[in-house]
Amino acid sequence: MKKDRFLIVGLGLIGGSYAQGLKRAGYEVGAISRAAETVRYALEQGFVDSARTDVDADYVGGFDIVVFALYPHVMLDWIDRYQAFFKPGTLLTDVTGVKGTVVRQVQAKLRPGVEFVGAHPMAGRECSGIRAADYRIFSGANYIVTPTAANTPAAIARCEEIGRILGFKTISTLSPEAHDEMIGFLSQLTHVIAVALMTCKDTTHLSAYTGDSFRDLTRIARINDEMWSELFLLNREQLLSQIDLFTNQMTAIRQALSDGDTEALRALMRLSTERRGGFDKTREP
């Protein structure tokens, strides 16, 4: 059976890493990126077989799977303008960090004969752009597929296969809503915490005293503001919920401390230790 030909739209960190990973796995990979310099770099590095800055109908129509690695509003706009170029049977997917709004908006405007299955590769680096692209960021990471009732089993399977090709450790399926609740807590809340910690006081004079705990909690305080503000707002209600859950717990700990309630503090710490054990990398399936 002939291998699927992949088109990557958007050659940033994730798009570039997808291209590199798929090419290394033996797939034909094309790409569209607005910057000529990015196109030149991708070709030079051998991330892609072909790449262009313009959106050509015949070019787009020559691919079987299209991966959008664009900011959500850019992807929606692109699909609006150019979806007529896809050949029938094309699978569309994405890498967006929030799912509910995005997946439903895309599916609502999609023409028949073309299917969109949302996916979220939970990997990244604090730097961005194609020069940071590295297919190795996917190994050991989690890949989430977020099908809806509008998706067919065959398309879902093709989407899951992308995760396997790229070498993710775990391929999971969640509804877009369950995904957004999960990501609101595990990823977005953690970024809010890091930013709050980094900006609640002027820390410039403190680096001589830093221990690893502060560095660990603020690694993600180095944050792509354009991307993350958009993701937060796309998941606003869910993220507000998760923030409240967390700050309520901070208040509970504060209360125990204020009351001098050693037993309550120790009980929370023991629960914390027990639960954290379940997250050790070596123990994951």
Place this chain on the structure above:
Amino acid sequence: MKKDRFLIVGLGLIGGSYAQGLKRAGYEVGAISRAAETVRYALEQGFVDSARTDVDADYVGGFDIVVFALYPHVMLDWIDRYQAFFKPGTLLTDVTGVKGTVVRQVQAKLRPGVEFVGAHPMAGRECSGIRAADYRIFSGANYIVTPTAANTPAAIARCEEIGRILGFKTISTLSPEAHDEMIGFLSQLTHVIAVALMTCKDTTHLSAYTGDSFRDLTRIARINDEMWSELFLLNREQLLSQIDLFTNQMTAIRQALSDGDTEALRALMRLSTERRGGFDKTREP
């Protein structure tokens, strides 16, 4: 000039690592630990030249520097009972994570001719006990000396020298109060955050979806409840302050999110990114 002979009281993770580091640097090292098994292990591993479970007057009087690696209330009790055994001119120091209350309480009860200079080696591991001891945890780490008006320049210098012998990257001096404010923020608050994150919801089903951000923020959620509850309570007022500073900032971010204020969110994120740059390990002095 003859080298100082060190007595380590308490052979846990830190005491054991101090012993190992000092011995490797060519110093004579003795130790007192309540558990016979620990004494046996330390001797067998070559961490110490001598070690005992009992507190013998002649033994204690044979050392020049005594390092207390005990929980604060245990150290205070020990000094109460046995300080008559120190020979005149002995330097006492500690490894405690909070300074104000502890240093002043020790100095208030200390007999003349013996001096206590507080210190805090800002290093550790999530495991405890002598079997986790590793002198390498000090390299690249920060060592803080916390002298008071009761300390002499000579004793302060001897205390700083311990940090140099053990290979810390930065040796700093802070008043006990300034230390406690700093530690309340950089270390205690971060542990409160990790515990809150780990206990605000049942996370057991979420490990399949975890990205690195959640793991990073909760590495320290695996927490020694006996030690940390005591340290929190010894620094209660300062820690309550730092918790409030942080949760107020969480509220500010929540408000910007709730208002859909993209510009405010992005401005905070950019400030966060800029400040975090100052903490990169490679850029530290």
